[in-house]
Amino acid sequence: MKHINLNNLLIENSLILPKEVRLGIVSLPSGLSFSEKIKKIKKQNKHANMKFTFSNPDYSGKADKFEWANSAIVFTFDYKQSKQNSYLASKGSGKIAAFAEQDYYQPLKKITSEFENLFSKLNYKFYTFIDNPNHYDRTFFEVSGLGWQGKSTMMLSPGIGPWQLLGTMYSDQHFEPTQSQNYSCGECNLCQISCPTGALDEDYVLDANKCLSYWLQSPETIPYDIRSAVGNRFYGCDECLVSCPPGQNNNLTITKNNSHEVDLEKIIISINEDLLDAYGWFYIPKRNANYLKRNAIIALSNNPKNDTYKFYLKHYKTLSDDLKIYILWGLWKLGKINDIGYLMDKEDNKDLKLEYEKLKSMTS
Numbered sequence: 199m200k201h202i203n204l205n206n207l208l209i210e211n212s213l214i215l216p217k218e219v220r221l222g223i224v225s226l227p228s229g230l231s232f233s234e235k236i237k238k239i240k241k242q243n244k245h246a247n248m249k250f251t252f253s254n255p256d257y258s259g260k261a262d263k264f265e266w267a268n269s270a271i272v273f274t275f276d277y278k279q280s281k282q283n284s285y286l287a288s289k290g291s292g293k294i295a296a297f298a299e300q301d302y303y304q305p306l307k308k309i310t311s312e313f314e315n316l317f318s319k320l321n322y323k324f325y326t327f328i329d330n331p332n333h334y335d336r337t338f339f340e341v342s343g344l345g346w347q348g349k350s351t352m353m354l355s356p357g358i359g360p361w362q363l364l365g366t367m368y369s370d371q372h373f374e375p376t377q378s379q380n381y382s383c384g385e386c387n388l389c390q391i392s393c394p395t396g397a398l399d400e401d402y403v404l405d406a407n408k409c410l411s412y413w414l415q416s417p418e419t420i421p422y423d424i425r426s427a428v429g430n431r432f433y434g435c436d437e438c439l440v441s442c443p444p445g446q447n448n449n450l451t452i453t454k455n456n457s458h459e460v461d462l463e464k465i466i467i468s469i470n471e472d473l474l475d476a477y478g479w480f481y482i483p484k485r486n487a488n489y490l491k492r493n494a495i496i497a498l499s500n501n502p503k504n505d506t507y508k509f510y511l512k513h514y515k516t517l518s519d520d521l522k523i524y525i526l527w528g529l530w531k532l533g534k535i536n537d538i539g540y541l542m543d544k545e546d547n548k549d550l551k552l553e554y555e556k557l558k559s560m561t562s
């Protein structure tokens with residue numbers, strides 16, 4: 199059977215790939231399946247109740263999803279920056295991780311929609327998965343030769359490292375497949391020793407129960423030890439990406455960039471709808487902006503201003519109970535939990551009173 203050369207097809211149809219986009223192609227059926235791998239992680243509870251591809255592993259991990267499909271095209275979008283942001287934040291400020299500074303899925307979606315337009319014009323059948331819980335987006339990455347899975351569990355490519363997003367398009371056409379390569383992390387373990395919580399201690403396995411990025415997107419109550427480890431992070435954690443040598447620049451410059459630094463007090467007293475507008479591309483559980491305010495309280499308590507204590511006292515009464523419980527922890531973190539008896543005398547909520555007593559008992 200004669201296979202179509204995809205690059206030639208793109209040239210013939212004047213579809214120009216941006217330099218940040220790379221393609222890998224796998225012939226189908228592939229015989230691959232990641233369902234058991236996903237189920238194993240779920241069984242060991244390393245997914246920490248994350249839904250996404252864990253909701254239906256039999257389908258999400260299945261590579262050969264469509265009987266009509268003869269090829270899978272993997273798209274990668276490289277969002278590596280030429281500079282690295284400084285971890286230092288002014289007092290009262292929080293950090294947004296580099297991977298979340300913008301909605302990097304938008305340019306990836308733009309290029310796949312151009313492919314969809316072309317394939318529609320040519321009467322090709324196709325189906326696209328991008329950031330979709332029904333498809334494990336790493337399925338065809340390694341076998342297509344684009345790169346390898348690192349010990350950080352991220353998909354890595356030479357010169358790009360983990361700074362990339364993936365998309366998959368199934369097609370009924372027979373495209374010429376790309377060749378798999380023999381890449382690996384070798385003896386490197388920098389992501390493992392850089393992770394602040396030990397979430398990557400087991401090679402190639404992420405323990406989401408310990409991952410700061412996971413917790414800052416979780417609707418669950420964040421444990422005390424994780425809150426302290428969050429430091430000044432408002433959303434996301436970059437440690438395992440920044441430490442990864444294949445993704446580092448030779449001429450690295452570290453800049454103090456205010457664009458990914460947020461005023462935490464401002465966030466705590468913002469209108470929720472405004473926060474959803476400002477950070478629309480973040481994963482926010484139930485689209486409830488109180489989870490962003492919760493993150494802001496934790497980061498502010500770890501990186502307080504001189505008057506954060508007064509700020510907490512002033513706003514405690516105006517906040518909802520789900521946030522007050524974090525303010526109490528913040529007051530404990532500031533060493534002020536024994537000074538707020540008068541405030542708690544007026545508190546009616548039993549759970550908050552219990553939390554207050556618990557935190558008081560944790561002071562020496």
Ligand code: SF4
Pocket residue numbers: 392393394395396397398404408409410411412435436437438439
């Ligand atoms: S995102 Fe942060 S906490 Fe999570 S595995 Fe990477 S380094 Fe560890």
Ligand code: SF4
Pocket residue numbers: 348349350351354383386387388389390441442443444
């Ligand atoms: S830091 Fe090293 S071990 Fe970790 S993913 Fe990158 S190359 Fe692999």
